Amino acid sequence: MHTLADLRAGKLAGIKRLDLSCGLTEFPDDIFSLSDSLEVLNLSGNLLSELPTDLYRLKHLKILFCSDNLFTRLPEALGRCEQLFFVGFKACRIREVSPRSLPPRLRSLVLTGNCIDSLPEELGQHTHLQKLMLAGNRLQILPASLVACQRLELVRLAANYIRQLPAWLLNMPALAWLAFSGNPLSDIHVEEPIRQIPWHQLTLHHVLGEGASGVIQQAEWRDEDGTVQEVAVKLYKGDLTSDGSPLKEMAACIAAGQHPNLIPVLGQICGHPQHAQGLVMTLIPPRFTTLARPPSLESCTRDVYNGTRLSLHTLTRMATGIASACRHLHARGITHGDLYAHNILWDEDGNSLLGDFGAAAFYPDKRTGEILERIEVRAFGLLLGELLACCDAAEEHIAELSALQARCVQPDLISRPDFAEIERCLQA
Missing domain, CATH: 1.10.510.10 (Transferase(Phosphotransferase) domain 1)
Structure with a gap:
């Protein structure tokens, strides 16, 4: 992470990536001193609600992160940035997306966790679009104009208000990754019986990994018969991820059942003192x-x-x-x-x-x-x-x-x- 002091002192001259997270309430004009080199700008985790209208002065800017800020609309300044292809405004307060806010070379648009109830039809004019991440908004429909985006490969629609997946979306020729859980269209699933494992039978050890949906730790499981085995425990977070809800993930993981090429689920945790949800899984050998x-x-x-x-x-x-x-x-x-x-x-x-x-x-x-x-x-x-x-x-x-x-x-x-x-x- 860089500092505003170093930027103002000229110590960051010529850098291609700038990361500033220091409670900013306004866009620092000092960033324009990097206009001849800056390609990636990360202003996530600040208190910004606007970007300057002359943002296009950063003429080499390709990637912009502005997640976890106070924006209520996607800034129209983005639309004049000729080289900008990645736009990330996750977990802001965005309600409005103007067609003027969409840069001409847009490939990735990340608007997860906002308050958007509609998108402009002009989005379909951005035919370079490959990745569209819209989980956790208020969308009921998508603009039909997106059918023109024939390169669209990854779409995240989880946790919206969509009642039917549009036929044009399902027939997109390049679409390969689609997430839509947590919508009214996908509330139905088959309950799979699963063993309940009391929390007090588990002793947690070191962390094996952590993702957006939860933390996986190695643990010892001592069951009611006194049998002890080494297992992996995944405790799910309650927060929305770019893919969807962690609890929907757990439901799908349980419903998947047993298969030699799926990580075996041994049981579901019950009785956690903070009411956390989690699964007990087979510990995968380190050769994997x-x-x-x-x-x-x-x-x-x-x-x-x-x-x-x-x-x-x-x-x-x-x-x-x-x-x-x-x-x-x-x-x-x-x-x-x-x-x-x-x-x-x-x-x-x-x-x-x-x-x-x-x-x-x-x-x-x-x-x-x-x-x-x-x-x-x-x-x-x-x-x-x-x-x-x-x-x-x-x-x-x-x-x-x-x-x-x-x-x-x-x-x-x-x-x-x-x-x-x-x-x-x-x-x-």
């Missing part, structure tokens, strides 16, 4: 690692790999396991919504586990569910393409996998295979 890192600001909707190389055997085993897990979920009327390498644990033998149900949702009806499965198949196809890019096998040895991958990502949803067919192809 995360397959990739989440998308960067530049990659937008594509995961970032760290030089991973795969044998054909490992790739095929891993892809088969993930396809099988997805087939299992969709058979239960659940769409994962976030099928990405960064949500997959794997080992070098090709064993794999699909996790993170933060964007999962239950089918609103069977017909819509069939379409939702084909949308998720595109996400699988993109994942398979990334794995093939990491594979050391000769091109002639991966020809059939490449053909399957092409079928999964084709623009025509109806022509894509379902997960049962994908699993059969991979097993063959």
Whole structure:
């Protein structure tokens, strides 16, 4: 984090990224001294309600974070920023989005956790749009003009007031990741019986990981028979995430049931002294690692790999396991919504586990569910393409996998295979 004092003293001259969180109530004019270099500006966690009308003077600005501020409308100054492609105003108080506030090169628009009840039809004119994050607002409908945004791949609509997913959205050719839990259209789900584990039987140890929806810790579970085992405990936060509600995530995780390629859930926590919700899960062996890192600001909707190389055997085993897990979920009327390498644990033998149900949702009806499965198949196809890019096998040895991958990502949803067919192809 930078300081205003260093900025004013000229110590930050030439930097490309500026992070200021110091109770700002007004935009500091000193930021314009960086106009020849600044590309990323992070003003999150301040008390701002306006941006200067001449923000365009930051002529290289590509990425702007203004989350957790006091804005009530998306600033129109953004619309004049020619290079700006990422706009993040999460958890402000925004009610109004003017068409003049949308920059011409917009690729990612993050407006999670605001008070927006409508979006301008002009949003559909921004055909570079790939990522649209609108969870936790008051939307009942989306502008039909968005059908023109043929590059749109990731849409987050959880925790709004939407009663029906529009047909044009479900048929978007590039759409691969869709989250919509917590809307009236998705309030129905099947209750899955699950063991109740009293809080007093658990002894928490070190933190294994922390995400937007909760904290995972290693723990010791001593049941009523005195049997002791090492487990993982996830305690959910009550806050809204960019994907949706953590408690909806827990419900989907329980309803998913048991599958060899899903992290086993042993029970649900009861009797927590602060009434926190949580799950007890199998402790995953340390040989499992995360397959990739989440998308960067530049990659937008594509995961970032760290030089991973795969044998054909490992790739095929891993892809088969993930396809099988997805087939299992969709058979239960659940769409994962976030099928990405960064949500997959794997080992070098090709064993794999699909996790993170933060964007999962239950089918609103069977017909819509069939379409939702084909949308998720595109996400699988993109994942398979990334794995093939990491594979050391000769091109002639991966020809059939490449053909399957092409079928999964084709623009025509109806022509894509379902997960049962994908699993059969991979097993063959």
